[in-house]
Amino acid sequence: QVQLVESGGGLVQAGGSLRLSCAASGRTFSTYGMGWFRQSPGKEREFVAAISWIGARTYYIDSVKGRFTISRDNAKNTMYLQMNSLKPEDTAVYYCAADLRSVPTAVGQVDYWGQGTQVTVSS
Numbered sequence: 001q002v003q004l005v006e007s008g009g010g011l012v013q014a015g016g017s018l019r020l021s022c023a024a025s026g027r028t029f030s031t032y033g034m035g036w037f038r039q040s041p042g043k044e045r046e047f048v049a050a051i052s053w054i055g056a057r058t059y060y061i062d063s064v065k066g067r068f069t070i071s072r073d074n075a076k077n078t079m080y081l082q083m084n085s086l087k088p089e090d091t092a093v094y095y096c097a098a099d100l101r102s103v104p105t106a107v108g109q110v111d112y113w114g115q116g117t118q119v120t121v122s123s
Contacts, residue, residue, distance in 0.1 A: 009094060022079040032100045046061065047106060049061070092119060093118050
């Protein structure tokens with residue numbers, strides 16, 4: 001079992017920054033892949049970024065490359081998403097995700113979800 005709790009969402013102006021955090025508990029944190037997904041009203045949940053067990057490999061959706069950075073601190077059981085140069089189209093509920101077998105780059109791969117945190121970017 002893995003429990004995930006996100007924090008750090010909020011309201012920010014276009015061009016601003018936010019850092020999301022995901023605190024994990026349960027299974028040993030360094031033994032599974034982690035990722036971030038987001039969902040806007042009326043749209044399907046989509047992959048944003050993912051990171052491997054010890055952080056050696058990272059993956060991003062094209063629209064956030066160069067603006068978002070995913071990282072993890074296995075000593076603190078926490079994953080982060082640094083979001084810079086935010087755009088109104090980044091507005092969504094952001095979900096933390098865990099994949100016990102691989103790195104979560106698709107909704108169908110996710111074993112555990114957090115409750116989500118709202119990110120709103122105003123123009």
